[in-house]
Structure formats: structure tokens, C-alpha cells
Amino acid sequence: MSVFLEKRGNIAVALVDRPPVNAIDAEVRAGVLRAAREAAADPTIHALVVACRGRTFLSGADLSELGSTIPPPGYAEVLQALEDCPKPVVAAMHGTPLGGGLELAMACHYRCAARGTRLGMPEITLGILPGAGGTQRLPRLVGTENALDLLLSGAPIDAARALGLGLIDEIIEGDAVDGGVEYTRRLLASGAGPRPTASRAAAGNGLDKQAIEAALERHARALRGRTTQNSVFEAIRAATQQPFEEGLKLEARLSAESLETTESRALRHVFFAERACGRVPGIDPASAHVSEVRRAAVVGAGTMGSGIAMALADAGIPVALVEKDRAALDRGLASIRENYAQSVQRGRIDEATAQARQALIAGSLSPEAARDADLVIEAVFEDFELKRSLLSQLDAVVKPETIIATNTSSLSLTGLAAASHHPARVIGLHFFSPANVMRLLEIVRGKETSDATVLAGLALAKKLRKVGVVVGDGFGFVGNRMMLDGYFREVELMLLQGVEPQRIDSVMENFGFAMGPNRVNDMAGIDVGTRVRAELLRRESRPPPYHAVSDALTALGHLGQKTGRGIYRYAPGSRAPMPDAELSQLVRALADKYGIARRSVSDQEIEQRCVLPLINIGAQILDEGLAWRAADIDVIWTSGYGFPRWRGGPMFHADTLGLDQVVAAMETLGSTGDAYYWRVSPLLRELAATGRTFADWDRSRES
Ligand code: T1G
Ligand code: NAD
Numbered sequence: 001m002s003v004f005l006e007k008r009g010n011i012a013v014a015l016v017d018r019p020p021v022n023a024i025d026a027e028v029r030a031g032v033l034r035a036a037r038e039a040a041a042d043p044t045i046h047a048l049v050v051a052c053r054g055r056t057f058l059s060g061a062d063l064s065e066l067g068s069t070i071p072p073p074g075y076a077e078v079l080q081a082l083e084d085c086p087k088p089v090v091a092a093m094h095g096t097p098l099g100g101g102l103e104l105a106m107a108c109h110y111r112c113a114a115r116g117t118r119l120g121m122p123e124i125t126l127g128i129l130p131g132a133g134g135t136q137r138l139p140r141l142v143g144t145e146n147a148l149d150l151l152l153s154g155a156p157i158d159a160a161r162a163l164g165l166g167l168i169d170e171i172i173e174g175d176a177v178d179g180g181v182e183y184t185r186r187l188l189a190s191g192a193g194p195r196p197t198a199s200r201a202a203a204g205n206g207l208d209k210q211a212i213e214a215a216l217e218r219h220a221r222a223l224r225g226r227t228t229q230n231s232v233f234e235a236i237r238a239a240t241q242q243p244f245e246e247g248l249k250l251e252a253r254l255s256a257e258s259l260e261t262t263e264s265r266a267l268r269h270v271f272f273a274e275r276a277c278g279r280v281p282g283i284d285p286a287s288a289h290v291s292e293v294r295r296a297a298v299v300g301a302g303t304m305g306s307g308i309a310m311a312l313a314d315a316g317i318p319v320a321l322v323e324k325d326r327a328a329l330d331r332g333l334a335s336i337r338e339n340y341a342q343s344v345q346r347g348r349i350d351e352a353t354a355q356a357r358q359a360l361i362a363g364s365l366s367p368e369a370a371r372d373a374d375l376v377i378e379a380v381f382e383d384f385e386l387k388r389s390l391l392s393q394l395d396a397v398v399k400p401e402t403i404i405a406t407n408t409s410s411l412s413l414t415g416l417a418a419a420s421h422h423p424a425r426v427i428g429l430h431f432f433s434p435a436n437v438m439r440l441l442e443i444v445r446g447k448e449t450s451d452a453t454v455l456a457g458l459a460l461a462k463k464l465r466k467v468g469v470v471v472g473d474g475f476g477f478v479g480n481r482m483m484l485d486g487y488f489r490e491v492e493l494m495l496l497q498g499v500e501p502q503r504i505d506s507v508m509e510n511f512g513f514a515m516g517p518n519r520v521n522d523m524a525g526i527d528v529g530t531r532v533r534a535e536l537l538r539r540e541s542r543p544p545p546y547h548a549v550s551d552a553l554t555a556l557g558h559l560g561q562k563t564g565r566g567i568y569r570y571a572p573g574s575r576a577p578m579p580d581a582e583l584s585q586l587v588r589a590l591a592d593k594y595g596i597a598r599r600s601v602s603d604q605e606i607e608q609r610c611v612l613p614l615i616n617i618g619a620q621i622l623d624e625g626l627a628w629r630a631a632d633i634d635v636i637w638t639s640g641y642g643f644p645r646w647r648g649g650p651m652f653h654a655d656t657l658g659l660d661q662v663v664a665a666m667e668t669l670g671s672t673g674d675a676y677y678w679r680v681s682p683l684l685r686e687l688a689a690t691g692r693t694f695a696d697w698d699r700s701r702e703s
Pocket of ligand 2 (some may be wrong): 323383409431
């Protein structure tokens with residue numbers, strides 16, 4: 001039983017208890033339906049309150065139930081029973097009423113929510129059109145324009161905003177259940193009766209072209225490449241032009257169709273993949289006590305160190321930020337101040353929050369400042385000897401249980417850990433730049449890293465609201481290995497063959513990356529890649545030309561946007577890339593040097609040559625055991641490298657292309673291209689030959 005009916009005087013409370021997040025499954029639906037019927041039939045009950053135990057009100061449909069036929073009773077039946085109840089029905093919410101949960105609340109006659117509640121319709125982020133009447137009831141409560149914004153952004157709003165929009169009727173201070181009952185008592189006292197949302201009219205007269213364009217414009221960035229929004233418009237239009245029942249029918253059809261799209265499968269895949277990567281096969285979360293990080297230290301206040309310090313402070317963790325000299329420390333602290341000031345200016349946080357966070361970061365010139373830290377992260381120059389000596393120095397300073405982390409992007413973790421007397425406590429925390437913004441955290445496990453230390457890394461990622469993926473200690477870890485050996489290397493080869501950088505960028509932007517590879521390279525700084533590769537190539541060699549164009553640009557001092565030219569040229573103060581004739585000359589000379597012939601390359605080939613190498617290197621990485629699941633790789637690429645989430649990540653995308661097709665295309669490309677890199681990974685070949693997918697492979701390893 002997951003729904004309990006309690007009586008408080010003449011008010012009945014249907015209390016849902018379905019941990020962890022009160023997702024709605026058949027049992028919950030059946031329980032609510034029973035409660036609605038009982039409330040309707042029992043003359044001693046004058047009103048019904050729907051509320052939840054635990055951390056949140058209903059957080060939406062149980063996603064594992066979607067996709068197949070939903071077991072009865074259906075949403076429509078349950079929600080109609082609530083709406084048709086002859087006595088007032090009140091939703092009393094807390095936590096995160098989302099999707100189907102909010103839809104259920106909208107079918108109630110009144111809605112109240114505890115302060116701190118965040119309400120939303122996140123279905124679009126899963127490629128789904130809401131299917132429990134949300135598209136029909138929401139515009140009736142808040143008007144079409146607000147409904148469109150909620151449905152197109154998928155972003156939750158707070159209780160105050162929900163009250164302002166008319167989505168809820170009352171804010172509760174304190175406990176949602178007690179407050180909800182109290183509110184209901186007042187409603188009854190004032191003589192309030194049932195108030196079905198369905199019988200209201202939606203504000204707005206249909207959706208004209210202008211309104212649609214304005215809405216699309218507001219959400220353009222998030223909706224690039226997407227299709228779910230088309231159904232949203234169709235359903236909202238029906239809400240304004242057709243009777244409620246007709247609108248519901250249309251919504252049901254469009255919602256069922258949305259579930260079948262590759263887009264929705266991909267987005268749901270990423271949703272579950274992001275949660276699965278917190279579980280590491282072979283490591284029992286109960287096997288170690290993971291103590292909370294109460295104080296942290298960061299050594300090095302450069303680009304990364306400052307960003308990491310902010311990420312920690314943003315999560316409420318006090319940080320000692322250690323530098324080697326006063327000037328460097330001042331620079332670091334100044335950049336942190338500027339960063340917070342900018343966040344205030346852009347309205348992301350208020351001044352008091354910025355001050356409070358900044359106050360958590362204390363600069364220091366001595367590693368001794370790390371003495372009390374539960375976690376210390378070094379982010380000094382990428383220099384093996386420097387890092388090793390720092391780690392052994394920290395050994396002497398920190399507590400015996402302190403986690404010692406390095407933010408290296410290219411050095412061997414096991415090699416660095418050997419400098420510590422406690423290699424079991426040494427771990428790689430590979431943050432991405434800017435570290436306070438980027439969601440991805442690669443958690444690098446060295447040979448000696450203990451399970452407890454890995455669990456601590458995962459717990460930290462969660463605390464920082466990042467997605468932590470555990471990876472092995474190989475060349476470039478997972479993300480950079482795939483980028484350098486796969487994607488960007490092939491891009492360089494295309495440049496050498498005479499393909500214009502802007503064509504490559506536009507093909508990949510059309511594929512769904514926010515920015516094409518050449519623009520990324522220019523923005524990140526071409527020298528940054530050159531430096532990382534120089535270190536990596538000490539670990540393992542790669543045949544030329546590898547990244548010859550970027551290395552030549554670094555040698556010339558053409559480092560990208562920051563120097564006004566790189567792969568592109570930039571007018572002073574502008575970030576708009578312009579073609580650079582000199583690049584063509586440079587590329588021609590390098591092509592001659594490496595004996596690479598110029599040839600024409602179609603847009604389709606550009607896309608294949610960017611995407612297929614990611615898949616192939618990804619498969620190699622799985623084969624080598626450097627990532628555990630194909631889905632982990634998908635999380636890395638969608639959260640850290642701009643791979644379109646709605647394509648599910650490179651490995652999911654491979655499954656949708658069909659692995660046999662992928663292998664066939666690689667063989668064709670290998671016959672004219674760089675055979676070394678087009679060798680099909682044995683795992684990929686085997687899966688293709690046996691008609692399996694990466695998803696199948698992941699499943700076989702979970703069991
Ligand atoms: N279904 C199934 N499992 C879910 C789930 C869901 N909706 N939401 C969370 N979980 C699992 C999750 O996989 C994890 O499991 C555990 O709960 C804790 O989640 C009919 C079509 C509610 C804000 O999109 O946004 O309604 O990995 O780690 O950080 O129109 O979960 O531990 O085994 O994320 O505190 C709309 C999705 C569905 C909400 C809580 N609803 N969930 O965050 O915990 S579509 C959503 C969230 C729909 C209707 C339609 C978050 C959260 P495990 P967590 P959290
Ligand atoms: P950076 O040059 O901006 O900063 C390094 C800082 O370390 C400098 O401020 C320097 O003064 C300080 N430092 C050097 N020796 C020190 C010592 N002994 N004690 C205290 N401070 C010392 O470099 P960065 O880009 O921030 O990179 C730092 C680390 O992060 C490197 O290991 C790098 O590979 C890694 N990393 C960088 C990126 C990136 O995009 N920049 C991404 C991921 C990881």
C-alpha cells in the first residue's frame with residue numbers, strides 16, 4: 001500500500017508514501033483513485049486533501065513505467081475522479097511537484113504549497129508531451145503564454161511565482177500536510193465548494209503565428225534541434241479552441257507518440273544514465289563510511305583552482321585557497337570577486353548570497369592552511385615533478401583521513417599517487433573549465449585508490465550538484481581521449497585535406513553541438529590543447545600528423561580568441577569568427593609535409609568523420625575497462641563536451657544508427673582515410689556481428 005487515507009475531523013487526507021521521490025506508478029494511481037471514491041461516498045468526509053510523506057509531493061510519472069502500456073488505472077481516470085469529486089479536493093504540496101505530480105494537483109480544486117516548493121513541468125527535457133491533462137489544465141490556470149513558458153522551458157518555479165501565476169492558491173509556512181488541512185478547514189468555513197479546472201476557459205484566443213514565434217524565441221537555445229515543442233503548441237492550441245475532452249484526447253495521442261520518438265528515448269536514457277553513474281559495480285556503497293566534506297582546501301588559484309574554490313563555496317563548503325606567492329593569490333581572489341559580481345549583475349544570485357559565498361573562501365600562502373581540510377584538491381601547473389612534490393608535502397600536513405585530489409588533465413594518477421604515503425586516499429577530480437559552471441566531474445581512480453575514496457569522490461560530485469563519472473587512469477581519461485584521438489584529430493585531418501573550418505563547424509552545429517570543434521578550439525585556447533597533448537604524448541605515442549595544425553598555430557602564437565587569431569580571425573573585441581587566409585597557407589604547407597592530398601568532402605562525410613571516431617574510441621575505452629558502461633560515456637559527452645543530449649550521447653547514438661551500419665561506414669571511410677584510426681574496435685565489431693547494442697552490453701554487465 002502506498003496511499004493511506006487518514007481522517008482529521010471531517011477532512012480526509014490521502015497520504016502517498018512511495019519512496020524515494022513519490023513517482024506515480026499503478027499502485028499510487030490506484031490508491032488515489034480509491035481515496036477519491038471513498039471521499040465522494042462517505043458522508044462524514046467534507047473535503048479531501050492529497051499530500052505526500054517523505055521528501056517531496058508526487059514528482060511525476062514513474063519513468064520506468066512509461067514506454068510500455070501503462071498498467072491501469074490510467075491517469076485520466078484517476079484525475080477525473082478527483083476533479084469530479086462533489087467535495088472540495090485540495091493538493092497540499094512540498095518538495096518538487098513535477099510533471100504528472102503537478103498535473104494531478106491541477107486536477108484538484110485548490111492547491112497550496114509549502115514555501116520552498118519548486119513546481120514544474122519537466123517533460124520537455126525528457127522529450128515527452130505531458131499526458132495527464134497538463135497541457136489542457138495549465139493554460140486554464142495560468143494563461144497560454146505562461147503555460148507555454150513552463151512547458152517549453154521545463155524549468156521549475158518557486159511557490160511565490162506559482163502563487164503569482166495562479167497555479168497555486170496559498171503558500172503554507174511549515175508542514176505541508178498540517179498546513180494543507182488547516183487551509184482546507186478555512187476553505188470549508190468560507191463555504192468553498194468544488195472548483196473543477198476543466199470547466200474554466202483558457203485565457204488567450206488560440207495561438208497565432210506571432211505568439212508561437214515569440215515563445216520559440218524565448219526558448220530557442222534549449223530547443224535547437226528538438227521537435228517536442230511542436231506537440232506542445234498543438235496541444236495548447238487545442239486547449240484554447242476546443243472543448244476540454246477533445247483537448248485531452250489530442251494530448252493523449254500526441255503524448256503517446258512523443259514517447260516513441262528517438263529524441264525522447266535518448267533524453268530518458270541520459271536521465272537514467274546520469275543517476276546510474278553514481279553506482280560503481282564492485283563498490284558497495286555500504287562498504288565504507290563516507291564522511292561529509294566540512295572544510296576543503298584548494299592549492300593553486302589559477303583558472304581551475306579559482307573555479308573549483310567557487311564550486312565548493314557555492315555548495316556551502318569553506319575553502320582555504322593556497323597560492324605560492326602574493327601576486328598569484330591576489331589575481332585568483334580578484335577573479336573570484338569579479339565572477340561573483342558578474343553573477344549578481346546578471347541576476348543569478350543576490351548580493352548577500354555572493355558576499356556569503358565569497359566569505360567562505362580564505363586565501364593563504366601556506367599549504368599549512370590545508371591542515372583542517374577533509375578534502376584537498378591541487379590545481380597547480382601541469383608539471384609532474386611539481387605535483388609530486390606538492391602531494392608529498394600535503395601528506396605531512398593533512399589529517400590521516402583527508403582525501404587528496406589532483407585536478408590533473410593528463411598526468412598518470414597512479415604515478416602521482418606514488419608520491420604520497422597514502423595512495424589509497426589519492427584520487428583524480430577532473431573538473432572542466434569553468435569549474436563552477438560545468439556539470440561534469442571525471443573521478444579518476446588510480447591503481448591504489450580505495451573504494452572509500454571513490455565513494456567520497458562521488459558524494460562530493462553530488463554535493464556540488466555535478467555529475468560524477470568514475471573513469472580509469474588512461475591517456476586523457478575518457479572525455480579528452482575521445483576528443484583528441486577521435487573527434488578533433490579527424491577534424492584536423494579534414495582541415496589538411498582542404499575542408500574549410502567553418503563548414504566543419506556548421507555541420508556539427510547542425511548535428512546539435514552548441515559550438516563546432518574549431519570554434520571550441522579557438523575559445524578554449526589552442527595552446528591549452530597543445531600543452532595537454534605534450535604531456536599525454538609522454539605517456540603514449542600517436543602517429544603524425546595527429547594535431548599538427550593546432551601545434552603549428554600554438555608555435556606561431558595564434559592561440560585563438562585571446563590573441564585575435566587562431567583557426568579563425570577575430571576583429572578586436574569581437575568573438576565572431578572570420579576565415580583566415582593565412583590558415584589556408586599554413587594548412588597547405590602542412591598537408592605537403594605529411595603527404596596529405598586535398599580532396600572534397602561532403603557534409604555527410606564531415607558528420608560521419610566527426611561522430612564515428614567518437615563511437616570507435618568509446619568502444620576501445622570500454623574494451624580497455626577505462627569506463628564501465630557505455631552510458632557513462634554518454635553522460636561524459638552530454639554533460640562535458642556539448643554532445644546533443646537529445647541524441648543520447650555518442651554510444652546511444654551509435655545504437656540508434658545500428659552498429660552494423662556504423663561498422664560498415666567505418667570500413668568505407670577506412671579504405672580512403674587514416675587506416676590507423678579507422679581500425680574498428682573489437683568490441684564494436686563483436687556487438688555488430690552478434691546483432692547487439694551498447695545498451696545490451698551495459699545490461700549484460702549490470703546483471
Ligand atoms: N521515475 C522513476 N524514477 C525516478 C523518477 C521518476 N519520475 N524521478 C526520480 N527517480 C529515481 C531516480 O532514478 C533515483 O533512483 C531516485 O529516484 C532519486 O532521484 C504523465 C509523462 C524528483 C527532482 O521528470 O527531476 O510525469 O538512481 O537522484 O536529486 O505527463 O529525480 O537512486 O535508483 O534524481 O533528489 C516527470 C524526474 C516525469 C521528474 C529528485 N517528472 N525526477 O531529485 O534525486 S514524466 C520528472 C527528478 C511525466 C506525465 C509525464 C528528480 C527529483 P536511483 P534523484 P534528487
Ligand atoms: P593556471 O596556470 O591558470 O594555474 C595554476 C596556478 O597554480 C597558478 O596560479 C600558480 O601560481 C599556482 N601554483 C603553481 N605552483 C604552486 C605551488 N607550489 N603552490 C601553490 N600554487 C602554485 O593553470 P590551470 O589552467 O588552472 O590548470 C591547473 C591544473 O588544472 C592543471 O593540472 C591543468 O592540467 C588542470 N586542468 C586545466 C583545465 C583547463 O581548462 N585550464 C581543465 C582541467 C584540468
